[in-house]
Amino acid sequence: MSRYDEARELYAKYGIDTEKALEKVKNVSISVHCWQGDDVVGFDSKQALSGGIQTTGNYPGKANTPEELMADMDKVFELTPGKKKLNIHACYAIFEDGEFADRDKIQPKHFDRWLKFAKERNMGIDFNPTFFSHPNVKDGLTLSSPDEEIRKFWVEHGKRCIEISQYFAEQTGEPCVMNIWIPDGYKDLPADRFAPRARFKKSLDEMLETPYDKDKVYICLESKVFGIGVESYTVGSAEFCMNYVNSKGITPLMDNGHYHPTEVVSDKISSMLLFNEKIALHVTRGVRWDSDHVVIYDDETREIAKEIVRNDALDRVFIATDYFDASINRISAWVTGLRSVQKALLNALLQPDSLLKSLQDENKFTDIMAVMEEMKTMPMGDVWAEYLKRENVESDYLTAVKKYEREVLVNR
Ligand code: RNT
Ligand code: ZN
Numbered sequence: 001m002s003r004y005d006e007a008r009e010l011y012a013k014y015g016i017d018t019e020k021a022l023e024k025v026k027n028v029s030i031s032v033h034c035w036q037g038d039d040v041v042g043f044d045s046k047q048a049l050s051g052g053i054q055t056t057g058n059y060p061g062k063a064n065t066p067e068e069l070m071a072d073m074d075k076v077f078e079l080t081p082g083k084k085k086l087n088i089h090a091c092y093a094i095f096e097d098g099e100f101a102d103r104d105k106i107q108p109k110h111f112d113r114w115l116k117f118a119k120e121r122n123m124g125i126d127f128n129p130t131f132f133s134h135p136n137v138k139d140g141l142t143l144s145s146p147d148e149e150i151r152k153f154w155v156e157h158g159k160r161c162i163e164i165s166q167y168f169a170e171q172t173g174e175p176c177v178m179n180i181w182i183p184d185g186y187k188d189l190p191a192d193r194f195a196p197r198a199r200f201k202k203s204l205d206e207m208l209e210t211p212y213d214k215d216k217v218y219i220c221l222e223s224k225v226f227g228i229g230v231e232s233y234t235v236g237s238a239e240f241c242m243n244y245v246n247s248k249g250i251t252p253l254m255d256n257g258h259y260h261p262t263e264v265v266s267d268k269i270s271s272m273l274l275f276n277e278k279i280a281l282h283v284t285r286g287v288r289w290d291s292d293h294v295v296i297y298d299d300e301t302r303e304i305a306k307e308i309v310r311n312d313a314l315d316r317v318f319i320a321t322d323y324f325d326a327s328i329n330r331i332s333a334w335v336t337g338l339r340s341v342q343k344a345l346l347n348a349l350l351q352p353d354s355l356l357k358s359l360q361d362e363n364k365f366t367d368i369m370a371v372m373e374e375m376k377t378m379p380m381g382d383v384w385a386e387y388l389k390r391e392n393v394e395s396d397y398l399t400a401v402k403k404y405e406r407e408v409l410v411n412r
Pocket of ligand 2: 222
């Protein structure tokens, strides 16, 4: 009997169908962030990363051109099982023949090479306006700036991005998730917390006047608690964003690195699902503060996946990765994170959810603890290995990563 067959029998004792889990997990789309490959630099201005987020480390092999970034992403796709979507930022616009368009003037054509790339790989595209790493981020502010010219510039950027998102959705035939995140905030105690948020609200209202199809483009708003150099006040706080999305019927996005360290997104998912048709996630790993570490197969990643599955919400949650590590091989970072999200989802699909739920209703917490602990040492790894085999992906990715490093990355 193969290890997978044995695992299947062991899971069946708990009424868990491993075949069903394998069928399901491969169709869960994960939106793969392009920015792990070049330390969130992009191609439009090559400005240093700003906005309270930082990439540390200088491991060799960073992608410097669209060709390099696309080649790296192909390597990542090859080493990762399951369904994927491409997630790009506006700063990854590709200008041909010396042409240039500033962020308030970008057009769909500046992303045609990404569109071609996605189409050839049968993928949809998610999109993000880039409200950072640009000279018009004035005093750390964009959509909340008191300078009307600056604020308007960024409103125009948002509008262009909605048009581009609509174009992506039409061209790929898959909905485009467009996520708005602004870095705006203050390092030290502000004298006025109200006015910047009022301006942010007004800017979003103006942006959202741009026509788009609600079944093609899902506009999200991502909140944050603080950033580097923006420690005391963040304009787009959790309360601001939650109230705004609810008042406008757009989609909330929770990044699990954007909360106080003892708060967990896994606990927030059920509440958000009760009040929103769809929710979006940035899966990352916070270490002490929002540090965007590579996602690993840790407790919180598993718990987030369990909440999505337990709440029967696989088709209501847009799952995207968001981390950037320049201190280790970037391809490996990408693959480790993506595989971890998938592993967590597979593990979630292998839990005896109905048994556990009925135990809870009977207040049998002794049993719940025992069953949950049992589950932790079930042979999930054998089911995972079977999944990789069926997806034609080698279990060992390090050998392929090292070969690519030797043959491609070190020559950059
Ligand atoms: C920053 C946010 C945001 C970015 C990306 C690059 O704290 O998490 O999502 O990481 O847009
Ligand atoms: Zn994020």
